[in-house]
Amino acid sequence: MASITNLQLVSAFQQYVKEGWGYVYGAQGELYSKELAEKWHQRGRSVPSGRDKNTYFTLDCAKWYGHRVADCSGGIVYTIQQYNSAFYDRSANTFKNQFTESGNISTIPEIPGLAVWRNGHIGVYEGNGYALEFRGTDYGCVRTKLSARNFTHWGKISGVVYVGSFQAGNPAPSPTPGV
Numbered sequence: 084m085a086s087i088t089n090l091q092l093v094s095a096f097q098q099y100v101k102e103g104w105g106y107v108y109g110a111q112g113e114l115y116s117k118e119l120a121e122k123w124h125q126r127g128r129s130v131p132s133g134r135d136k137n138t139y140f141t142l143d144c145a146k147w148y149g150h151r152v153a154d155c156s157g158g159i160v161y162t163i164q165q166y167n168s169a170f171y172d173r174s175a176n177t178f179k180n181q182f183t184e185s186g187n188i189s190t191i192p193e194i195p196g197l198a199v200w201r202n203g204h205i206g207v208y209e210g211n212g213y214a215l216e217f218r219g220t221d222y223g224c225v226r227t228k229l230s231a232r233n234f235t236h237w238g239k240i241s242g243v244v245y246v247g248s249f250q251a252g253n254p255a256p257s258p259t260p261g262v
Contacts, residue, residue: 087166089196089245095162096207096215096224104224105147106217107140108154111172112161115152120144131220143220155205155217158224159198163242170242175205182238191229191237194245199234208237 107115108131109123120140130139144152153161156175163170179185179200191197195210206216206227214229239245 085166086244087163087242088247089194089243090247091166092159092162092207092240092243093195093209093215095165096158097209097226099151099153099158099217099224100215100226103150104158104217105144105150105152106154106220106223107144107147107152108134108220109157110152110154111157111164112151112153115144115147115150117141117145117148120148134220139220147223150223153217153224158217159205159207159240163240167242175200175203178205178240179236179238181241182236183241185236185238188229188234188237196240196243196245198238198240199229199232200236200238201234204234206232206234 105115109128113119124140128140130136134143156173156178159178160170160172173181178198182198188199191199191208193210195208197208199206199208199214206214208229209215209226212229214227214232214234215224216227217224218227
């Protein structure tokens with residue numbers, strides 16, 4: 084079974100930012116369309132708290148038609164599944180419960196590809212004080228200054244191999260998935 088490295092995870096998220104991926108709750112890398120929005124609405128999929136279940140997929144997320152989409156944990160799941168198809172879906176809080184090592188955000192080591200977490204939300208540490216995250220329906224996948232966000236913990240993601248380092252903003256090499 085192939086594994087993904089922390090550097091490949093960061094590189095993938097940098098690419099998602101560059102490509103303008105959107106945020107749709109429950110998504111995991113799908114190409115978003117009006118047809119998919121209608122399908123998810125008709126099936127009664129969950130929506131984020133504070134959003135109207137009758138308009139979330141078809142109106143609130145319509146700006147993401149024609150874009151790949153994910154939610155915060157779905158972006159990580161999708162990326163890892165490109166290297167390990169047996170990796171199963173999980174929520175931000177399940178990711179935290181499965182961290183192999185973790186600590187308070189104030190103690191984050193300079194290791195690209197660590198998860199950054201707060202209750203109900205997760206992102207990926209790019210390095211040099213920046214995070215990459217599927218921030219929400221209004222934002223999509225963005226690069227944010229870690230100190231400007233409210234993450235409370237960092238952690239090593241189970242299923243990610245932590246190796247080497249690289250400078251933020253300079254993509255890591257991306258070997259062919261599954262090799």
